[in-house]
Amino acid sequence: MSTRLQNGGRLIDRTKQIEFTWNGKRLQGFQGDTLASALLANNQMLVGRSFKYHRPRGIVAAGPEEPNALMGTGVDGHFEPNQRATTTELYQGLTSHSQNHWPSLEIDIGALNSKLPRFFPAGFYYKTFMYPRAAWKHVFEPIIRKSAGLGKAPTHKDEDTYEYFYAHVDIMIVGGGIAGLAAALTAGKSGASVLLMEQGVSFGGRAITDGVEIDGKPAATWVKATLAALKKMPNVQIRTRMMGAGVYDHGYALGYERLTDHLGPNQNGPRHRLWRIRTKRIVTATGAIERPLSFAGNDIPGVMLAGSLRDYIADYGVSAGDRTVVVTNNDDGYRTAIALHEAGLNVPCIIDPRGDLDGELPQKAIALGIRVENKSAIGKVKGGKRVESVTLCAQAGEGGTLEEIKCDAVAMSGGWSPVVHLWSHCGGKLNWDTDLAMFRPDPSRPPLGADGTGFVIATGTANGHLYSASVLKDAIAAGKQAAKDAGFKATGTVPKASDEKAAPIAAVWSMPQGATYDLKSKTFLDYQNDVKVSDVRLAAQEGFTSVEHAKRYTTLGMATDQGKLSNINGLAVLADSLNKEIPQVGTTTFRPPYHPISFGAIVGDARGELFKPIRKSPIHQWIDDNGGDWEPVADWRRPYCYKQQGETVEQAVTREILNTRENCGLLDASTLGKIIVKGPDAGKFMDMMYTNMMSTLKVGFCRYGLMCTENGFLSDDGVVARLSENTYLCHTTSGGSDRIHAWMEEWLQTEWWDWKVYTANVTEQYAQIAIVGPNARKVLEKLGGMDVSPEALPFMQFRDGKIGGIQARPFRISFSGELSYEIAVPASQGQAFWDMCMEAGAEFGMQPYGTECLHVMRAEKGFIMIGDETDGTVIPQDLGLNWAISKKKEDFLGKRAQQRSHMTDSKRWKLVGLKPVDPQAVIPDGAYATDGTTRPNGVKNMIGRVTSTYFSPTLNHAIAMGLVEHGPDRMGEVIDFPTIGGDIIKAEICDPVFLDKEGARQNV
Amino acid sequence: MKRYSAFAIAREAFRHHAGWERAWRSPEPKSEYDVIIVGAGGHGLATAYYLGKNFGITNVAVIEKGWLGGGNTGRNTTIIRSNYLQDPSAAIYEKARSLYETMSQDLNYNVMFSPRGVMMLAQTQAEIRGYQRTAHANNLQGVTTEFITPERVKELCPIIELGGPRYPVLGALWQPRGGTARHDAVAWGYARACSDMGMDIIQQCEVTGIDQSRGKVTGVQTTKGAIKTKKLAIIVAGNSGDLAKMGGFRLPVESISLQALVSEPIKPCMDVVIMANTVHGYMSQSDKGEMVIGGGTDGYNNFTQRGSYHHLEETVRALIETFPMVSRLKMLRHWGGIIDITGDRSPIISKTPLGNCFINCGWGTGGFKAIPGSGWAMAELVAGGEPRELASAFGLERYQEGRFIDESVAAGVAH
Amino acid sequence: MLLLTCPYCGVEADETELTPGGEAHITRHGAGANDDDFETYLFMRKNPKGVHFERWRHAFGCGKWFHAARCTMTLEVFGTYSGQTFEPPKTLINKIKKKRPDWEGFVK
DSSP: OOEEOSSOOTTOEEEEEEEEEETTEEEEEEETOBHHHHHHHTTOOEEEEOSSSOOEEEOOOSSTTOSSOEEEESOGGGOEEEEETTTOBOOTTEEEEEOSOSBOSSSBGGGHHHHOGGGSOTTHHHHSSOSSHHHIIIIIHHHHHHHOOSBOOOOSOOOOOEEEEEEEEEEEEEOOBHHHHHHHHHHHHTTOOEEEEOSSSOSBHHHHHTTOEETTEEHHHHHHHHHHHHHHOTTEEEESSEEEEEEEGGGEEEEEEESSTTTOSSOSSOSEEEEEEEEEEEEEOOOEEEOOOOOBTTTSTTEEEHHHHHHHHHHHOEESOSBEEEEESSTHHHHHHHHHHHTTOBOOOEEOOOSOOOSHHHHHHHHTTOOEETTEEEEEEEESSSEEEEEEEETTSSOOOSEEEEOSEEEEEOOEEEOOHHHHHTTOOEEEETTTTEEEEOTTSOOBOTTSSBOEEEOGGGGTOOSHHHHHHHHHHHHHHHHHHTTOOOOOOOOOEEOOOOOOOOOOOSSSTTOOHHHHTTBEEETTTTEEHHHHHHHHHTTOOSHHHHHHHHTTTOSTTTTTTTHHHHHHHHHHHTTOOHHHHOOOOOOSOSSOEEHHHHHTTOSGGGSSOOBOOTTHHHHHHTTEEEEEETTEEEEEEEOOTTOOHHHHHHHHHHHHHHSEEEEEOTTSEEEEEESTTHHHHHHHHBSSOOTTOOTTBEEEEEEEOTTSOEEEEEEEEEEETTEEEEEEOTTTHHHHHHHHHHHHHHTOTTSOOEEEEOGGGEEEEEEESTTHHHHHHHHOSSOOSTTTSOTTBBOOEEETTEEEEEEOOOSSSSSEEEEEEEGGGHHHHHHHHHHHHGGGTEEEOOHHHHHHHHHHTTOOOTTTTOSSSOOGGGGTOGGGSOSSOSOOTTTTGGGSTTTSOTTSEEEEEEEESSTTOOOOTTOEEEEEEEOTTSOEEEEEEEEEEEEETTTTEEEEEEEEETGGGOTTOEEEEEOTTSOEEEEEEEOSOOSOTTOTTTOO | OOOOSHHHHHHHHTTTTTTOOOSSOOOOOOSEEEEEEEOOSHHHHHHHHHHHHHHOOOOEEEEOSSOTTOSGGGSSOOEEOOOOSSHHHHHHHHHHHHHHHTHHHHHTSOOOOBOOOEEEEEOSHHHHHHHHHHHHHHHHHTOOOEEEOHHHHHHHOTTOOOSOSSSOOOEEEEETTOEEOOHHHHHHHHHHHHHHTTOEEEOSOOEEEEEEETTEEEEEEETTEEEEEEEEEEOOGGGHHHHHHHHTOOOSEEEEEEEEEEEOOBSOOOOSEEEETTTTEEEEEOTTSOEEEEEEEEEEEOOOOOOOHHHHHHHHHHHHHHOGGGGGSEEEEEEEEEEEEETTSSOEEEEOSSBTEEEEEOOGGGHHHHHHHHHHHHHHHHHHSSOOTTTGGGOTTHHHHTOOOOOTTTSSSOO | OOEEEOTTTOOEEEGGGOEEEEESSOOOOOTTOOHHHHHHHHTOOOOOSSEEEEEEEOTTTTOOEEEEEEETTTOOEEEEEESSOSSOOHHHHHHHHHHOTTOOOOOO
16 A cells, blocks of 8 residues: 655645545645645545546656646635646635546446457547448537546636746746756856746655665755755846746747646635747756556556656655565665665565666665566556555567566666757757667757857756766756856856666667567557557557557657657667667657647637737727626727617617707717828828828818729728928828828838938827717807818818817718718826717707717718728729729829729629618618529629618618629619528619718718 | 557567558659649648548658658647538538548557547628528538537537627637648558558658659659659649749749647647637647637748737637637647748649649648548549549639639638 | 848838838839730739848837838848938848848849
């Protein structure tokens, strides 16, 4: 059984007991425990079920590489699936559940799959479930989906908060082991700003666990002194519980700091903090991850990584078993045997496939009286939900049992793989080191920064140095290099460390060497995804010989650990199957993040109201307080209508239209873009930007203008006013102001940079308020201060002056066909002016109106709307706007494009009015017109489409505008608009101006 | 070819699966072919398959620089839909979608086409009108879509938050027979079927030059030697520019990076594919349980296939507004795919200035869903020398004529 | 996330401060251009795997357009320079040639 030892556990505080629940059971642990160590202390080795076969799964590792011990933790708004028990720190009241089983962890129906693995080889999905066709969607896929997935989906809104943090440092160092500390000390002394991050809670890493001595003292002493020195340096920041999550181009990196996960829910402050870091150099001192060995039954709960097993002893005072067989192909595995022995636990046997065991550690183990079997292997592990025994066999053979050894745990070590993820994220390349049987960073092919030099320096174990003396030497060098590259001068002396003399590792990828198919089909590479040696071999046999193919075909390395334990072993099996060397097969790509990070942290506080701040006009609050029914328009909100008590939206819109046409309406038009174009060459520039001739516009006058892209398509429209000889004011659509301003700047800066023109976007400097309707002038006259008579301020002109005591610029322009003044006042006076208008207008029937009223009124007048009549494929000529396209100008943006054959094609759909035969039948938005014929491919022939369609309360008739093939030549014809329901609405082609063609209403 | 079936698996199960053959042969190139296809991605393999199946042309080599299916076929978010607005797009994507329906049976390879339904959210008034327009067009084009209410959206996808606050869900364009498929399997299934017809799939072979005589293609130079051919089809996505240069012509194509990511797997919670164009994000749940999320593109030329973090940050923010539960999931992995985009963001299936040389490229963000339709149309073009109905609008000449196929009309981006 | 130095304000700017503007040094063909020239101007792009001259705007900074020379394979930035020039500065071209001897050089 696994249990808490009497002594030991450097990270736990035995005086502080913590209660937690797991699968409904109340259990105890200590402060400093992880959920995994606490479960082991409570003899809970079985912690989950695998993905495909639902096989029993136990804790394998002690760090983030853990593939099996994934838990759902927390409840409701704090629930989170797939939490690694090995990195989940215990807190009082922690609630946790194992995953992926039904009805329970102990009895899982899905485990039936594991009785029949021979029927579920790699890629079996691709070969079956095809007949009958409907069965995939309705029978097979639902079953597969139900059995897939790991944790439950969260159902509540996240109750935690998250935040971002920006950091600009010279050097970022990832990993707080002795390499990271030594590099940080060296870099810190140079004066460079340094950010050192450690994903766990303590510094020193394996050096402390494994009893390394530095400068003649225990590593812990050196670590403590170094940390103290670092903490004194103002240029060094140190963070724990912070993982280097990703490395990106040009020295950008992510740090993922878990602030309150270890304290439990409902803490003050954010749960996670995502650091967005810019740095000159990144030093990765990320250590190494131990590899499992490949033998039959290596997935049975109780089989663990040797290094992790001794971590549990040293860090948490927890033993994984009473009798632990150690199996290793390298000297490091012996440390575990010795640690177990020293903890008073039984090690019945160390099994080592190597012949010569002349390293110091094996000799020490032998001297301690531990039985060591060389040239040996595990034939298979026996047991179901827990290891019961192993069979001993010769490594050279096929697995014939020499002896069965009773045990309840197996510690395995297949050697160590440097954590090269951060090195590789941005393109750093690797070399295969045959002697050490590992991929290590190739310093000549680092990831390149903006200046073309390598910006990541791998060091220590992450750089392939397995022994503390060389680790320290490498780390000091890395610290110096990073400091030098960042523009600082560093010095540093290498502390002395001693290591046991070790015998070389034996690259053993399959155990025993000649394992039978039966054994291989029980030898697991990827514990979570249930990928076995036989699966990889089958993939190779079927031609999936590229590592990417094999990975995808078998799902090797695609589990939540992203192959941290399985990739190298899988690769080796693939290489062996193909009779190739490992480097010839290559690795799959390392993708960020190193370890999964919460979406909550990615979003930070940019959620809810802060997700995307709303742009507000000066009248926004008043509108909100007075029944405005908001709709999003670009980054703004505009009122669709103003609902009065008891009104529906439709009723409100109708009321607003009739009132504006009969009395007077008030529109907040502040969102319209306003751009100043100024300079001696302003006229020349305006002539290029607009299709119209703007250079001839007289000061004090307004002109409606069109802008096209270089592709000829209509992109924006608006009224242009000439403020002075050298100054124009361009109005744009609400969504267009930033885009059009940028467009103007682009041309000025990159094409006509010798033209003397400046532009300024003054959209938010002004509130613009339209007073519209037959009584508009009366309201302004009542406010007083300016002569707004037809003689003093004629149609399509503007004046500057004061109205009601406020500096104002009324434009006599109309988008409704009514007598209308659009009045620009300083933004700060906007609300005051609005209030004044409402008050003065009260006796004249003044009511505010929204965007829908605006839309209907302009459609009644046949005015186009950018975004309705245009969609990025429409040219002005399609809309009957030829009058706005100057024939006199040599060039303007879009002119050449509009001469291309498709643009001048007579079959282009052209703008017309559409009058439904049934006056009440509004054509649905987006409907197409058909002519009853069918194209060769069976598609019904379309001859046009509706672009704006409304019921006009003014005319008491449905109206529409649309683009129709040869439309202007077909006035009076009736065409069909099929609706989706199958009805056909018939409409007569007519002039798009439905109301007051002569303009009698506005020219008063 | 040994047929795949449950019975075959059962039979093999009792002999340690020793009887499974290679899914496709791995031959050395012959000296001459009737057709050489450069690029063994989904589109190239599909072209080869329909050349054989529909035209009986089987003396075909598919030459691949790396590994088949190793480009965008293997790194996309696997969405299949045909709810496009413009006629040429709707036609080719609907052809593709209908071929996906029966692809597993046609190829005897389960590509796991899952017609779970695709929903495009309308979150502004403009989007409502745009999608209503698409629904009307689709209705006439023979593509089954409908515009549905927010209540129906919630019914189909209970984890959605309709209320906003920034962009409320106002409705959606719903294509019930859209869905997803297992991307790798599409490439593998085609490759197996092509190999079975006697075609040669030659991997790890790079084309280094195009041989021509009197304005016509005569063969290609490769890292495995010169190979003669009567016709050449270039279907190499991001590498199109290089091949065009060898052929002596230009293309209106640029390569940029598109971002995608997946979450850790969770139990099924979302049975439909959801796309939200206002906020540039889309999400579905794979059969493994991962939430598969696609996002925006980098706006600059890029061949690195790396993920660009700040783009997906925007995508995830937007998705959490619409799917609050996502906040408590974790991102497992993110990456970038290099997409080739054209001047109007619609693909090119065309003859080229070089005789007997044809090109298929520019699929941008929409390539995977088009694979069978694209292969079908390209096979017609290569076999007959002239485009037929499906490909006719996608010719290179359209840029000079100003005859664009612009899908951004209805929805800001087309994925 | 790219890092480019704006040659106008001198700020080393994050990609998020910038908007990309595509290939640089393209000649505008307006009214009167022939079909080929006009098509080339609007659509034909070099899209090289390697050295790329391109336009950027320091949109959320000083607002200026500038040019950059960047490798599309490694994302190395060789330099940034004025937006108001018809071709890259000689010194920059020489610098790139030195780093990339196989580079074909700047082709307008």
